[in-house]
Amino acid sequence: MPYVYDKRKPYRTYLEEYAPKWDGMAHLRRDENGILEVRFHTEDGPVRFCEAIHSGYLGLLHDISHDPDNEIVILTGTGDSFVALSDPEMSVEFPTYTTSVTYDWWYLTATRVPLAWLDIPVPVICALNGPITIHPESVLLSDYIIAGDNALMVDRHIQDAGCAPVDGVNILYEKLLGVNAARALLLNSGVIDAQRGKELGIFAEVVPHGTELDRAWEFAKDLMKRVPSRMVRRMTREVFTQSLREAFMKDIRSSLCHECYSSELRTDSKPEEGHKNMINKEL
Numbered sequence: 221m222p223y224v225y226d227k228r229k230p231y232r233t234y235l236e237e238y239a240p241k242w243d244g245m246a247h248l249r250r251d252e253n254g255i256l257e258v259r260f261h262t263e264d265g266p267v268r269f270c271e272a273i274h275s276g277y278l279g280l281l282h283d284i285s286h287d288p289d290n291e292i293v294i295l296t297g298t299g300d301s302f303v304a305l306s307d308p309e310m311s312v313e314f315p316t317y318t319t320s321v322t323y324d325w326w327y328l329t330a331t332r333v334p335l336a337w338l339d340i341p342v343p344v345i346c347a348l349n350g351p352i353t354i355h356p357e358s359v360l361l362s363d364y365i366i367a368g369d370n371a372l373m374v375d376r377h378i379q380d381a382g383c384a385p386v387d388g389v390n391i392l393y394e395k396l397l398g399v400n401a402a403r404a405l406l407l408n409s410g411v412i413d414a415q416r417g418k419e420l421g422i423f424a425e426v427v428p429h430g431t432e433l434d435r436a437w438e439f440a441k442d443l444m445k446r447v448p449s450r451m452v453r454r455m456t457r458e459v460f461t462q463s464l465r466e467a468f469m470k471d472i473r474s475s476l477c478h479e480c481y482s483s484e485l486r487t488d489s490k491p492e493e494g495h496k497n498m499i500n501k502e503l
Contacts, residue, residue: 238283254291268307301350322480347436368429386475
């Protein structure tokens with residue numbers, strides 16, 4: 221049953237309650253050891269991104285984070301891409317707001333989603349089953365990334381969306397790659413493929429496409445054996461995420477303000493049109 225406040229019990233969530241709620245966005249299954257698999261999909265096929273998915277991360281991650289029975293989280297997609305396609309029906313449908321779409325759809329969500337990923341209190345393993353071209357921070361904020369050999373990562377804000385490339389991935393690129401390399405990637409829409417990601421240290425492993433999820437489960441089960449203490453796993457995650465949390469707390473709101481402002485100041489295109497160009501571009 222839905223949560224009802226009780227002063228004698230701490231707040232928590234239960235998989236049997238939230239799994240059906242998010243089933244249209246992600247299939248959730250957990251084994252007897254507490255390893256939770258989160259497989260994103262659209263109608264059981266590859267994810268077709270829309271703004272409802274982006275904002276939906278907030279609710280899904282909240283429920284996952286507040287369930288103390290989750291011991292390790294495995295993230296993956298469906299088919300041959302993680303998030304690289306758009307929903308042709310919903311990708312650019314925006315409700316009528318009295319304020320700007322750049323605030324109600326973009327700023328409110330994008331300033332909060334990175335911290336929601338970081339709030340997962342247990343180790344996060346990503347089985348990257350293909351390209352991630354829309355909000356790659358959803359992958360990069362994992363602790364251990366196992367990429368299929370078909371994987372690639374790219375940010376398209378300047379060339380395709382026509383706005384400042386600063387909605388969060390800029391913070392991660394700088395932390396992971398250094399200032400100059402981050403700027404170069406953002407300015408030329410540089411692609412990080414599987415092999416380059418391994419060389420840069422972004423991907424922990426590269427495996428044949430189709431085996432990444434099996435390898436993630438293998439790694440997760442081995443981690444449970446090597447680190448059997450529930451609290452050691454949780455405190456390790458806290459340490460791993462602390463510097464990223466500080467970086468996002470410091471810069472994410474300023475970054476999003478500049479992205480939204482640059483979109484609003486354009487006279488040649490509406491913000492929605494740039495967004496449409498970015499997410500509808502085929503690989």
